Amino acid sequence: MARIIAGLVLLVLVGVAVWWFWPTEQAPMGSRPPTAVNLAPSIERPLYDRVEAVGTARAAQAVVLLAEVPGRVAEIHFQQGQQVTRGQLLVTLDDRNARAELARAEAEYQRAKDDYRRGQQLVDRRAISQSEVDTFRTTLEAAEASRDVARANFSDHTIRAPFAGVLGLRQVDPGAYLQTGDPITTLDNVGHLEVDFQIPERYLAKLAVGLPVQIRNSAFENQAFEGSITHLDSRVNSSSRSLTVRARLNNPQGQLLPGQFLRVSVQLAQRDALLVPEQAVITQGAQSYVFTVSKDNRARRHPVTLGGRRDGWVEVTSGLTDKPDVVVNGHSRLGSGQPVKVIDDPEALLPGQRVLLNSEPADDAPFGEPQPNDSAVNEAAA
Structure with a gap:
């Protein structure tokens, strides 16, 4: 019995040894299955060079209405926040003393005028001298x-x-006594707003009056306000090396208010650019590289130079020609020359x-939704 068991153990050991040392079959070279990939076209679209800055809104016309003479407030003719027209009466002060003083001055003027007229008549008759007429005058x-x-x-x-x-908050009440210079309310023309912002001096050659700007504010995230540059400062700030630029923007509904923080985007230039989807680029x-597919269904790797970005697409400034289709999925471990499907x-x-x-x-608008690195120039200037 022991001899049988020993024979079985020996047989198992021989089988294991044969399996261990038996040469395995090598896979033939080039039999790797093709890699599945998705393609997307490269396109040519306008790209807009922009520079980003921040500023504070202020009314194109804004004043603090003050009392120009001392007096008691007799009547207030406006409501807070009211839209008013030019020349509209806002406040009346007690004018009894001023009215009496005006009447006295009018009477003295009329008397002096009559005296001068009579003097001219008398001097013609040689009844008085010319010096007396000069005194009357x-x-x-x-x-x-x-x-x-x-x-x-x-x-x-x-x-x-x-x-x-638009009038602001009222600072006085009826019956209050005002001294010269006391504030009454504010008045702002908010139909058009102005914003001053700083642009680095290296963009000076690209700046010009009339360039379009787009304004955004956190209170209106889904809305953009359009305007244009109206003035460029005459000198560059020597400390910040930036130029102060003033833009005027339309605010027909009065949504933006003076003093609000604004994000400003200035369109500097436009050019035609070759764009590929961002996911096509491997860095x-x-x-950076992109992959294309040859006619024999093999991957080709192209070193590329990148430029600006727009709406999920990135500009290729060199490395691609003739707007080829590029690989957007399946290229993470892809090598040049490998077969693809x-x-x-x-x-x-x-x-x-x-x-x-x-x-x-031709249908592309100059300004779209803001994107990270939206263009070749994207800089916040305080």
């Missing part, structure tokens, strides 16, 4: 000046809107990328 001129002062003082007892706009160190996938591109793909170049 001097008295008339002084009376006229006094009358003009009284008229201005009387007019200053009524405060009117110097231009059309290794300082070098192209699979159509309509979902290979993101929705935002498909929008730009399906648009005509």
